[in-house]
Amino acid sequence: MPVASFQSDVYEAAVLALAEARKPAVILFPHSVDTWGYAPAVAMRGGFGCATDVIDVKYDGGDLVAVRAVYAEKLHMEVDFPERETVVLTVRTNVFKPTEADGSPAVSEFAAPQTQARTEHITYIEPEQTGDVDISQAEYMLSVGRGVGEEENVEQFKELADSLGFTLGCSRPIADNGWLPKSRQVGQSGKTVVKCKVYVAMGISGSVQHMAGMKHVPSIIAINKDAEASIFTIAKYGVVGDMFEIAEELRGHFS
Amino acid sequence: MTGEILVAVEHRQGALSPASLETIAAAIELKGDTDRSIAVAVIAEKPDDFVAQVSKAGVDE
Numbered sequence A: 001m002p003v004a005s006f007q008s009d010v011y012e013a014a015v016l017a018l019a020e021a022r023k024p025a026v027i028l029f030p031h032s033v034d035t036w037g038y039a040p041a042v043a044m045r046g047g048f049g050c051a052t053d054v055i056d057v058k059y060d061g062g063d064l065v066a067v068r069a070v071y072a073e074k075l076h077m078e079v080d081f082p083e084r085e086t087v088v089l090t091v092r093t094n095v096f097k098p099t100e101a102d103g104s105p106a107v108s109e110f111a112a113p114q115t116q117a118r119t120e121h122i123t124y125i126e127p128e129q130t131g132d133v134d135i136s137q138a139e140y141m142l143s144v145g146r147g148v149g150e151e152e153n154v155e156q157f158k159e160l161a162d163s164l165g166f167t168l169g170c171s172r173p174i175a176d177n178g179w180l181p182k183s184r185q186v187g188q189s190g191k192t193v194v195k196c197k198v199y200v201a202m203g204i205s206g207s208v209q210h211m212a213g214m215k216h217v218p219s220i221i222a223i224n225k226d227a228e229a230s231i232f233t234i235a236k237y238g239v240v241g242d243m244f245e246i247a248e249e250l251r252g253h254f255s
Numbered sequence B: 001m002t003g004e005i006l007v008a009v010e011h012r013q014g015a016l017s018p019a020s021l022e023t024i025a026a027a028i029e030l031k032g033d034t035d036r037s038i039a040v041a042v043i044a045e046k047p048d049d050f051v052a053q054v055s056k057a058g059v060d061e
């Protein structure tokens, strides 16, 4: 009995029935408030392997390996599932870039089992928008890190980003200091810049946590006064220099 | 290798969630060079409404 709105019991029964009929090797769910409730239940009832909030998933030989961030995101842990024919995984949001290319898959119907939902959908409340901008959707980003030095210096980089048509982002210390809103933070505990094509990192050292949110970007331009900074290991273009001087140069070129 | 990759997507107010499209992308990446197929399941009263949205290159059913 599929319903218009989400019903945990109905979804759980439908996925279990599908799993029974199709014997999938993996069932992927988005890691969301809906699936927190029912995906582990599907795994338990089906006797499947399970890992939640995975940030990567791959086959190592024939074996499925899921990657989770643990110890307050300080470590990445690989999980395997010996002798599980089916594995349930919930996939962290803002990690995988949606595929744009369309296809033409076969379409079939599957009758979901009759299920008595224990909950009733009454109304939908639109969540309040908290961030001032959605950096996960930005195509051109200019991010500042601790190299910016002081809060009053941030504004000039905001103006520079605006004048270039870029969205201003930052590393975590900048958001933690309250110099920019948390919604602008790029990285593991911030956002992944899923749609970004060009990423300019100014005064950012390139911690693993920061790179987790931007290393996939095809054109990364790093500006750092330390030639040994890790950010240069993933940058397509690198400038060893002072971010304020480079900003001044850019202003001269584009104003 | 046998066994497909099944993706269970979700929707709200008649719209597929962005996270669902990301999960389909994860499935496509996982499929990679394997010969596994990808099936996307839409659990809904009118699943047809979502067919076009989940019909991404790399999805088989």
Ligand SMILES: Cc1cc2nc3c(=O)[nH]c(=O)nc-3n(C[C@H](O)[C@H](O)[C@H](O)COP(=O)(O)OP(=O)(O)OC[C@H]3O[C@@H](n4cnc5c(N)ncnc54)[C@H](O)[C@@H]3O)c2cc1C
Residues within 6 Å of the ligand: A072, A073, A074, A144, A145, A146, A147, A148, A170, A171, A172, A173, A174, A185, A186, A187, A188, A189, A190, A191, A202, A203, A204, A205, A206, A207, A208, A209, A210, A213, A223, A224, A225, A226, A229, A241, A242, A243, A244
């Ligand atoms: C659980 C956890 C989650 C985390 N999540 C995130 C996250 O989501 N995002 C994130 O960014 N961090 C995150 N961090 C923090 C991360 O570990 C780093 O501490 C942080 O990314 C460092 O920020 P930064 O590069 O701006 O600063 P620093 O590492 O201090 O680097 C500053 C850089 O600026 C350069 N510099 C200084 N002055 C100039 C100048 N005038 N011109 C040019 N370059 C200059 C320096 O050479 C240096 O490389 C997380 C940490 C933990 C433990």
